[in-house]
Amino acid sequence: MSIWWSLHLRREAASVPLARRLLLGTMETAGVDPEISYDLSLALTEACANAVEHGGRTETGDVSAEYRVTAYLDGEKCRIEVADSGPGFPAGPAPAAPEPAPEAEDGRGLRLIEELADHVHFGNRSGRGGAVVSFDKIVKWRTGAPLVAS
Template identity: 35%
Template sequence: MDIEFSLALPREAVGIPMVRRVLGDSLRSLHVTENCVSDILLAVSEACGNAVRYGGPANRYQVEAAIGCGRCDVRVIDRGRGLVRVPEHYPSHDLENGRGILIMQAMVDEIFFDIAPGRGTTVHLSKRLDLEEDASEPGRRELASV
C-alpha cells in the first residue's frame, strides 16, 4: 500500500501543524517508529517554515508526500526567489537564524534542492523508514511491500 498526498497551504505558520498531523498520522498508521516519525516531522517543519518565510511573492506553497517501499519522500515547493545558501557549519549560538538546512540534513537520509532563481525552490527530503519491533506481522509485511 502506497500513501501519497499533496497539500496546498497558505504561506502562514498555521499550515505547518496541519502538515505535521497528516504526515505523522500516515507514518504512525504504518507502524513507523516514533523516533523516525519525529526526525521526518522536524525536517519537514523546517522546510515548511522556510517556505512560509521566504516563499513569496506567491501566497501559497505546496507539500507533496509519498510513503512506500520502506521510504518517505517529501517535497516542499514554494515560489520564492529561489536562493538557497547551505551553511558549512552551525552558526554561533547567539544568531537566531541559519540552522534550518543543517537540521534538515541531520534528520533525513537525503536532501536536495531544485532552485530556479525567480521561480522558486523545491526541497526534496527522503528517509528510510524504521518499523516498530512489536508491529504485527501482517502489518510489517504490508509496509515492507509498499
C-alpha cells in the same frame, strides 16, 4: 504499500503544524517507527517554516500566497518535497546549508534537515521559479505494523 499525498498550503505560520500533524498521522497509521516519524516531522516543520518565511516574492515581484508539500511513503523509503514560489536559492551549484553565525537566532533549519534525513536536495523549480527542498529517509516499521510493505 504505497501512500502519496500533496497539500497546497497558505504561506502562513498556522499551516506548518497542519502539515506536520498530517505526516505524523499518516506514519502512525501505516506503522512507521515513532523515532523515524519524529525525525521526518521535524525536518518537514523546518522545510515548511522556510517556505513560509522565504517563499514570498516571485521573480516578477508578485507575492506568493501558497506553497506545496508532497509526501511519498513507498516500501522502505519516505520522500518529502516542499516547494514554494519565491526567489529560490542563489544561482550556481546546488547550495549547501549555510553555517549560521553562533549568535544568530535562526538559520539552522536547512542544516537540521540534513542531519535528520538520509538524503537531501536543495534546488530551484524550473520554469516557474521558487525553491524546492526534498529529503528522504529509510523507513523502519513497528512490530506488527498494519500496512507493512509486502
